[in-house]
Amino acid sequence: MSTAACSLSGGDQPAAPGERVVTLVTHDSWAARPELLEEFRRESGIKVEVRKSGDAGALTNQLVLSKANPIGDLAYGVDSTFASRALAENVFAEYRSPEADKGPQRYAIDSSARLTAIDVGDVCVNTHPETLAQKGIPEPKSFEDLADPRYKDLLAVESPLTSSPGLAFLLGTIAHFGEPGWTDYWRRLKANGVKVVRGWEEAYGQEFSGSSGKGQRPIVVSYASSPAAEVAPDGKPRTKALLDTCFRQVEYAGVLAGAKHADDAKKVLDFLASQRFQAEVADTMYVYPARDGVPLPPSWQTAAPAPVTPLAMPSDRVQANRERWVEQWRALAQG
Amino acid sequence: MIATALIPLGFLAVFFVWPVAAIVHRGLSAGGVAAVLGRADTWELVGFTLGQAAASTAVALLAGMPVAFVTARVRLPWIGLLRVLVLVPFVLPTIVVGLAFRTLIPDGGVVAIVLANAFFNVAVVARTVGGLWTHLDRRAEDAARSLGASRLTAFRTVTLPALAPAVGSAAAVVFLFSATSFGVVLVLGAAEYRTLETEIYLRTVELFDLPGAAALSLLQIVAVLAALVAGAVARRRRESALRLRAKEETARRPVGPEWTVVALALAIVGLLMTPIVAMVLRSLSTSDGWGLAGYRALAGTGDRGVLAVSGVDAALNSLRTATDATALALVLGLTASVVLVSLRRGRHRAALVEAVDTALMLPLGVSAVTVGFGYLITLDALPGDLRTSPLLVPLAQALVITPLIIRIMVPVLSSIDTRLRQAAATLGAGPVRVWREVDLPLAARSLLSAAAFGYVVALGEFGATSFLARPDAPTLPVAIGALISRPGELNNQMAYAACTLLMVVTVAVVLLVERLRAPAANLGEF
Numbered sequence: 001m002s003t004a005a006c007s008l009s010g011g012d013q014p015a016a017p018g019e020r021v022v023t024l025v026t027h028d029s030w031a032a033r034p035e036l037l038e039e040f041r042r043e044s045g046i047k048v049e050v051r052k053s054g055d056a057g058a059l060t061n062q063l064v065l066s067k068a069n070p071i072g073d074l075a076y077g078v079d080s081t082f083a084s085r086a087l088a089e090n091v092f093a094e095y096r097s098p099e100a101d102k103g104p105q106r107y108a109i110d111s112s113a114r115l116t117a118i119d120v121g122d123v124c125v126n127t128h129p130e131t132l133a134q135k136g137i138p139e140p141k142s143f144e145d146l147a148d149p150r151y152k153d154l155l156a157v158e159s160p161l162t163s164s165p166g167l168a169f170l171l172g173t174i175a176h177f178g179e180p181g182w183t184d185y186w187r188r189l190k191a192n193g194v195k196v197v198r199g200w201e202e203a204y205g206q207e208f209s210g211s212s213g214k215g216q217r218p219i220v221v222s223y224a225s226s227p228a229a230e231v232a233p234d235g236k237p238r239t240k241a242l243l244d245t246c247f248r249q250v251e252y253a254g255v256l257a258g259a260k261h262a263d264d265a266k267k268v269l270d271f272l273a274s275q276r277f278q279a280e281v282a283d284t285m286y287v288y289p290a291r292d293g294v295p296l297p298p299s300w301q302t303a304a305p306a307p308v309t310p311l312a313m314p315s316d317r318v319q320a321n322r323e324r325w326v327e328q329w330r331a332l333a334q335g
Numbered sequence: 336m337i338a339t340a341l342i343p344l345g346f347l348a349v350f351f352v353w354p355v356a357a358i359v360h361r362g363l364s365a366g367g368v369a370a371v372l373g374r375a376d377t378w379e380l381v382g383f384t385l386g387q388a389a390a391s392t393a394v395a396l397l398a399g400m401p402v403a404f405v406t407a408r409v410r411l412p413w414i415g416l417l418r419v420l421v422l423v424p425f426v427l428p429t430i431v432v433g434l435a436f437r438t439l440i441p442d443g444g445v446v447a448i449v450l451a452n453a454f455f456n457v458a459v460v461a462r463t464v465g466g467l468w469t470h471l472d473r474r475a476e477d478a479a480r481s482l483g484a485s486r487l488t489a490f491r492t493v494t495l496p497a498l499a500p501a502v503g504s505a506a507a508v509v510f511l512f513s514a515t516s517f518g519v520v521l522v523l524g525a526a527e528y529r530t531l532e533t534e535i536y537l538r539t540v541e542l543f544d545l546p547g548a549a550a551l552s553l554l555q556i557v558a559v560l561a562a563l564v565a566g567a568v569a570r571r572r573r574e575s576a577l578r579l580r581a582k583e584e585t586a587r588r589p590v591g592p593e594w595t596v597v598a599l600a601l602a603i604v605g606l607l608m609t610p611i612v613a614m615v616l617r618s619l620s621t622s623d624g625w626g627l628a629g630y631r632a633l634a635g636t637g638d639r640g641v642l643a644v645s646g647v648d649a650a651l652n653s654l655r656t657a658t659d660a661t662a663l664a665l666v667l668g669l670t671a672s673v674v675l676v677s678l679r680r681g682r683h684r685a686a687l688v689e690a691v692d693t694a695l696m697l698p699l700g701v702s703a704v705t706v707g708f709g710y711l712i713t714l715d716a717l718p719g720d721l722r723t724s725p726l727l728v729p730l731a732q733a734l735v736i737t738p739l740i741i742r743i744m745v746p747v748l749s750s751i752d753t754r755l756r757q758a759a760a761t762l763g764a765g766p767v768r769v770w771r772e773v774d775l776p777l778a779a780r781s782l783l784s785a786a787a788f789g790y791v792v793a794l795g796e797f798g799a800t801s802f803l804a805r806p807d808a809p810t811l812p813v814a815i816g817a818l819i820s821r822p823g824e825l826n827n828q829m830a831y832a833a834c835t836l837l838m839v840v841t842v843a844v845v846l847l848v849e850r851l852r853a854p855a856a857n858l859g860e861f
Contacts, residue, residue, distance in 0.1 A: 051723060058540045066711045071723050159526035161537065198526040201430060201819055206437060212824040229823035323542055334527050
């Protein structure tokens with residue numbers, strides 16, 4: 001075990017003795033420029049220690065399980081799919097950030113201000129116009145188009161059982177067609193040869209013709225932001241998001257109830273909602289800033305504009321029906 | 336001796352039994368278990384889980400035996416490299432292997448799942464069986480041949496029975512790995528095929544249905560125990576003292592039909608390399624031809640800082656964590672093996688010995704998410720709140736590696752002829768000296784092999800690591816996971832470049848560890 005000591009000291013600048021440390025618990029998609037966190041550390045005297053805990057679902061459930069003795073001081077990444085579970089379990093403490101007056105409250109989920117919106121991510125159908133043009137098929141626009149025989153065998157989606165964008169797409173169809181209309185829509189999608197895979201890596205990375213995997217299908221469920229990563233050397237986007245098929249998920253941060261460093265955690269939350277941090281979320285995490293008036297990176301303005309009227313669903317409706325909907329979907333799509 | 340046994344058992348109790356019991360108890364106390372057990376699809380899950388695991392075990396054994404033979408018995412210049420190449424699949428993240436198999440077998444399904452499980456596990460068979468085979472005295476086999484037995488008959492009646500303990504060990508490990516296989520089942524089964532492991536994950540992480548997850552976890556534990564007990568019964572009938580020899584005495588140039596086995600082993604290793612070569616090619620291909628962009632980006636922190644550290648730093652993180660985990664697992668595994676073997680020799684109650692043996696294997700058969708969530712509600716009671724400590728990563732990895740080391744070492748240690756030890760004792764050596772002068776030299780090569788194998792498993796470990804690793808110190812598999820889940824060509828190339836780096840690091844480390852066998856060289860004296 002003597003080598004354990006060397007692994008602890010290596011690879012990271014440890015907090016100086018007496019330094020204030022705030023532990024931020026988050027999901028796997030968290031990313032931030034190390035220099036930005038270092039800047040915050042210099043100015044505030046607070047070192048942010050980041051701990052990742054799986055996807056948004058795993059994060060939420062870990063917070064619930066450990067609420068008697070929380071594993072950190074604040075959490076970022078509980079999204080609108082899981083927020084009502086976290087709120088019902090009283091995982092978060094009340095805190096109204098002064099920075100949240102600059103826009104994030106437009107996504108407020110909770111009148112007692114326990115969660116502050118940090119960013120929004122939109123799951124949309126993406127297309128590869130080049131392949132569609134080669135096949136001589138016009139661009140699809142809507143959910144309805146995807147069930148049109150012209151688009152037979154061209155769509156790849158993720159399973160809502162195992163994938164967060166897959167679930168968002170299913171919720172989008174439910175929000176759009178209502179109950180029980182969505183079940184009929186999925187029957188038509190199945191008859192039209194929709195390919196269901198486990199996750200985004202297979203759907204986008206392998207099946208989609210517009211990614212580096214150069215797959216066979218020119219239509220895929222991904223994010224509104226994905227085209228920003230597929231820009232050709234001449235600056236033109238190679239892929240496109242269908243802005244009428246988007247389902248919005250909001251990602252929140254909150255100070256954990258019973259946090260050991262609650263006051264410093266509030267400062268970190270202010271920082272996450274600040275102009276400086278918000279300006280970088282697009283580039284580092286492929287999401288849209290929740291704060292009003294934060295410009296998107298130039299390449300995003302043409303390739304990946306934010307959807308204007310995305311579909312959405314209240315968190316408590318998702319939580320109440322999710323298991324039933326997914327079971328119904330399973331019977332339809334895989335039965 | 337009993338007191339020494341408390342070290343591995345205590346570790347197991349704190350880092351496995353307690354967390355699993357706590358999380359299962361929390362689920363059970365909410366009720367509803369009977370409803371889950373009463374559902375028909377629960378039993379379909381059990382059937383499919385055990386069925387695909389049994390099929391994967393059979394394929395891995397069939398493919399692994401020729402490789403074990405060649406690496407143990409054949410003296411050819413490039414055998415060392417072959418031993419190492421077989422280990423490479425073990426470090427690759429399951430998501431990457433799943434994607435590679437989707438390209439090779441586009442229709443996926445059960446066949447792809449079984450082949451992918453076998454792909455990961457050929458190394459278990461080659462290492463575990465090869466470990467004993469290396470030390471097996473050739474003269475019994477030669478005697479059978481000179482008495483007129485054909486090669487096949489000599490193998491079947493002399494060699495195979497002698498190898499049985501190791502084959503049983505390997506089968507048990509492969510079965511457990513396959514039964515709890517998670518990534519490949521989801522990716523290749525398109526989330527349509529479900530096992531106990533994938534369903535426990537879904538219920539725990541996505542639906543937060545702890546009662547359902549607890550019921551399935553109990554089923555998983557019962558199923559795994561049943562399989563382990565069956566394996567232990569089979570093993571016990573076979574284990575016997577053998578005349579162990581040093582590698583230098585047992586390996587020789589292949590003759591006659593042995594070349595067929597060599598060719599077969601080469602073909603199997605060639606098949607194992609197919610997805611690997613595809614990954615390397617993927618790391619080099621860009622939208623305009625071949626290029627090194629992925630590797631160049633890996634020297635930094637990636638496209639727009641996807642990674643908090645450079646690929647090189649991630650590799651160093653991997654090496655550090657794996658070193659800690661392997662060192663810990665060697666201490667625990669060797670202690671446990673020595674205790675198990677001497678309990679058997681000491682004619683302790685066989686049932687007790689088998690119970691301890693089986694308990695030590697259980698961590699391989701229980702869902703990582705069950706253990707991980709169990710940590711959340713238990714480990715804060717220990718001083719220093721291990722739940723958020725970086726130490727937890729090597730601890731959790733050691734939990735997985737220790738049973739592997741035990742399974743490699745027990746067959747070797749228990750086949751050491753007691754008469755050698757008695758002779759040494761008669762000549763005045765104390766128990767420690769006997770162990771050092773007799774057991775250790777005879778088992779040294781297997782111990783190094785076990786260490787290398789454990790190291791490789793730690794290098795590739797993803798489940799526990801991704802749950803616990805700090806983003807400012809990601810290991811290579813965690814970095815690969817982050818890169819492959821991002822859009823953009825460069826991220827994709829970097830992910831595959833990182834896979835190549837992981838493979839290169841693995842081969843280098845294993846070659847290095849296996850060079851350490853110099854101290855064992857003089858054991859040809861025996």
